[in-house]
Amino acid sequence: MADPWRASGKQDRANGVGPLVAADLLSRVSRSFYLSLRVLPAQVRPQISLAYLLARASDTVADTGAVARERRLELLRRMREGDFSSLAELAPGQALPAERLLLEKLDEAAAGLSKLEAADQDLVRGLLRTIVSGQIFDLEKFSGGRIAALAGDNELDRYAYLVAGCVGEFWTKMCALHLPRWPRGDQEEMVRLGVRFGKGLQLINILRDLASDLRIGRCYLPVSEPERFLDASQYPVLRPVYERWLGEATEHLEAGWRYALMIPRSLWRVRLACIWPNWIGLETLAALRRSNPLDPAQRVKISRSKVYLILARSLFYGVRG
Structure with missing residues (x-):
């Protein structure tokens, strides 16, 4: 079977993105999200x-230790x-070759952005x-x-x-703009579910990390005296808060599942791109x-074999479910 990514190279160039979105670079900087990017329709x-790569670059700027915090804030603004x-001035200081590149x-990438259609530019820039x-x-x-913690549930x-x-909001609006078979009956509901889906994935990152x-002074869970949780034996104290946010993340992913099932089977590529991160x-x-979760030696990571099993099982729901 022909590689759908390679087959779409002409379409990518026509949209002004150019070789920066080549699969090799995306696979190195996007980790598991690369799977979803790869399967998307060419439209x-x-x-x-491109939006992912720009956001990934800003994430690199925010996290780099190559320059002082005030300089990072200036570059982000x-x-x-x-x-x-x-931003190229930061490249030599990056330890990871993919982030340096x-x-x-x-x-x-900036040149590619300026060549997109006006509506696409607006969506990417807004994101x-x-x-x-x-x-x-x-x-x-x-x-x-x-160590600082977020102030409350609303801040998180x-x-x-x-x-x-x-x-999720960006994804929904971009698909509605370019995919004729995208469901248009209740765009507000799809945006709402897409937003919840994205929030759920972020909560998973927060809970996992x-x-x-x-250990770098950040606690995204709204708790008092966060420094006490450097001690893994304090997990029973944290458990009620942690389990509440596990429940919140689960409910958001359930909303993401409803989002995926609202996408028609004929748009199976987009369905799969949503199902994969949901199931993972x-x-x-x-x-x-x-x-x-307070023990750094117990950091959770889904095995490659389990990811492959998820990919195989998902084909039924992407095409027929």
Whole structure:
């Protein structure tokens, strides 16, 4: 069977994205999300892939230790306004070759963005503004020194929207713009479910990375005295809060499942692109329930064999379910 990614190269170039979205770079920087990008229809793959790479670049800027926090904030504020011109200066300081290459090629991505159709540009730029706003909030909230925690449920919910929930909204609007068979009966409901889906995936990241985040001064769960949870034996104290957010993440993924089933079977590529992270997320939540999330030695990771099993099982629901 021909590789659908390679077959769409002409379409990618026509949309102005160019070789930056080549599968080799995307597979190195996007980890599991690469699977969803790869299977998308050619009408939306270039735009969504470009948006992903720009957001991934901003994430690299936010997390890099190559420059001081104030410089990172300055660069992120420029990115939020659409200025990518200074980011290449960070490339030599990146330990990961893929992130270094991404920053080196960012001017090419910016050029690709300017060649998209106006409506696509608006969606990509709007998404990037929202995500970068979340990353700026992150850097300002966790400024170093003592471990800080988010102030309450609303702050965590807002943060989850800024860095991930907005992706579900973007995805829905981009598909509605370019896919004639996209369901149009209740776009507001699809946007709402898409936002919840994205929030759920972000909550999984937060719940999975709790121990490592605490060790760099960050606690995304709204708790008092977060420094006490550096001690893994304190998990019984945290458990009620942690399990409540496990439940919240599960409910968001259930909304994501409803989102996937609203997509018609004829758009099986988009269905699969939604089903894969949903099922991998549910497997991750099940594993988190069996672990001590405060113990950095117990960090949950879904095995490659289990991912392959999920891919195989999902074909029924993508095409026939």
